[in-house]
Amino acid sequence: MSVDASSPPDASRAGDADRAFAQDLLQPDIPLKDWNTFGFDVRARFGATVDSAEALRAVLRDTRVAGLPVHVLGGGSNIVLTGDLDALVLRIALRGRSIVSASDVVDDGRRVRVQAGAGEPWHAFVDWTLAQGCPGLENLALIPGTVGAAPVQNIGAYGVEIADFFDTLTAMDRQTGDIRRFDCADCRFGYRDSVFKQPGGERWIILSVTFSLPKQWAPRRAYADLDKVLQARQCTAPTPRDIFDAVVAVRQAKLPDPAVIGNAGSFFKNPVIDAAQWASLQAREPGLIAYPQTDGRYKLAAGWLIDQCGWKGRGIAAGSAARVHDRQALVLTNTGGATGHDVMQLAACIVDDVAARFGVRLEAEPLVL
Ligand SMILES: Cc1cc2nc3c(=O)[nH]c(=O)nc-3n(C[C@H](O)[C@H](O)[C@H](O)COP(=O)(O)OP(=O)(O)OC[C@H]3O[C@@H](n4cnc5c(N)ncnc54)[C@H](O)[C@@H]3O)c2cc1C
Incomplete structure (x- = not known):
């Protein structure tokens, strides 16, 4: 783990520019119904949607939220809100996705690295990686939520979990404002688990995630439901896009769409x-x-x-x-x-x-x- 930058977000250090920035972002008494896929109709004392590390620091430094608990959300698709929150709720909306240039990393010629902001919608990101000719994540198509939440529970489906393709992530310490880089070992991935779900792990707000995708691709179709769809479509040698489409079909047939239920x-x-x-x-x-x-x-x-x-x-x-x-x-x-x-x-x-x-x-x- 390495520290990239540091700037403590304590309220006493907030400058005028920060205060004006946070003023626009921080909303009192915010409804959370559209911020969670269960659609629970609850409110938070303060809420903010942040699309940059600077905005995040400014909000965390704001004196109006000093001492309040902080909860971080992406798409709200893996939470249960049991009542109003006397807290600051932050919705992470940092965007951007790119193929990491070979000159930025040690290139062993076998992998390609792709990076995305924590607020990128996960499914659209997977779709984009395929469009760039970078397969690997297709079994994880149609999982709701954001790229930044994916490492938190090491999302998985149809025989793949993101730990299989994870490279590094950057995260901000909500207490100090430090930004750190985590590699796979730092994340301590387990079954639907990571360091970010362990006591103390919630202090990290994930800003971006980098994946390492193999240049030599092989389909993972061992799951019976997935294989059944591929066979019905007579896909004997499926492409990454065939797997993606089959996963979408299986999930749409089995799982309720949160936009409806x-x-x-x-x-x-x-x-x-x-x-x-x-x-x-x-x-x-x-x-x-x-x-x-x-x-x-x-x-x-x-x-x-x-x-x-x-x-x-x-x-x-x-x-x-x-x-x-x-x-x-x-x-x-x-x-x-x-x-x-x-x-x-x-x-x-x-x-x-x-x-x-x-x-x-x-x-x-x-x-x-
Ligand atoms: C229909 C449906 C199907 C699903 N299928 C699957 C599946 O197949 N496999 C699977 O693993 N999951 C699945 N999920 C669960 C969910 O989609 C994933 O866990 C997803 O990664 C949650 O993303 P989110 O952005 O909505 O996170 P949220 O629900 O907003 O947050 C989830 C957790 O991550 C934390 N968090 C969110 N963003 C950040 C951040 N930037 N930094 C630090 N912490 C953060 C939150 O504090 C919280 O603890 C499914 C959910 C639904 C509704």
């Missing part, structure tokens, strides 16, 4: 259990869906566990607006007028039922505020 994608992580627990569960539940891991453990399909407990398409009560999606039991939805509290109550009932039947405790994937 509020949701945050998979609500629970797939639990990972040891081989002994897997063997005893497998003996009891022959239909158990489990994926062997390289460390000898097994990852269970959380959606299957939830479905077996009879939750698919259901809420706690008949008319509840917080419901499990009817096509994908891993997705909890706001069908209209539900609160974050309603969704968390539903989640708690599901966790209890799955624990009672399978002895496995599900863990929520989104950030709960």
Whole structure:
């Protein structure tokens, strides 16, 4: 990890220019309904959309927000807002994407590096990399949200996670204003996890991310749903664009569009259990869906566990607006007028039922505020 620049954003050092800058950006009593894909109708004491590191520093230094908790959002597609926030909510909107010039990095001739601002929409960025002739990220098409949030939970889908193609990122320390570079080891990526989700990690605000994409490309089509679409389209030798299109088709068929039904994608992580627990569960539940891991453990399909407990398409009560999606039991939805509290109550009932039947405790994937 290396420090690139430093400028503490403490309020006492705010100059007139900074104050005027922040004045325009900082909005009091801001509605967050359009800032979260569940569509929860809550407000924050202050909000700001920032599109540069300078704007970010100016807002963090503003005396009106001194001492307030700070929450960082991209597209709000992996959060549950359970009530109004007496906090500053920052929406990160730094844009820009480029192919990193070979003269800027040690070029081993085998990889191409692409960089994007944290506020770039993820799906459009993946589409753009393919248009530049830089494949690798196509299995991650149509994941909502921003480039800057992608490393936070090491987003993954269809056999790929961003750790596979990650190079470096830059992030600002919200307390000091220092900007640091993180490499793969610094990020400590795990399954839907990174240093940014660990205690203390929330102090870093990601500004840009660089990916390292292989010049020699091979399709990753091992996932049954993906392969089925490719076969139906008679794609025996798929191009990166074929994989991208197939992933989009599979996701559109399986997952609710947050623009239509509020949701945050998979609500629970797939639990990972040891081989002994897997063997005893497998003996009891022959239909158990489990994926062997390289460390000898097994990852269970959380959606299957939830479905077996009879939750698919259901809420706690008949008319509840917080419901499990009817096509994908891993997705909890706001069908209209539900609160974050309603969704968390539903989640708690599901966790209890799955624990009672399978002895496995599900863990929520989104950030709960
Ligand atoms: C329909 C649907 C499908 C989904 N499918 C998948 C999937 O297949 N795989 C998957 O992994 N996820 C999936 N998700 C979850 C979500 O899209 C990803 O986690 C995404 O990366 C979140 O991006 P965001 O910009 O919306 O982040 P937000 O929801 O705004 O924030 C998520 C977390 O990241 C932090 N954060 C955001 N931006 C920054 C930043 N610049 N610096 C520091 N911290 C930041 C926030 O504080 C928060 O902790 C899905 C969600 C939906 C709604």
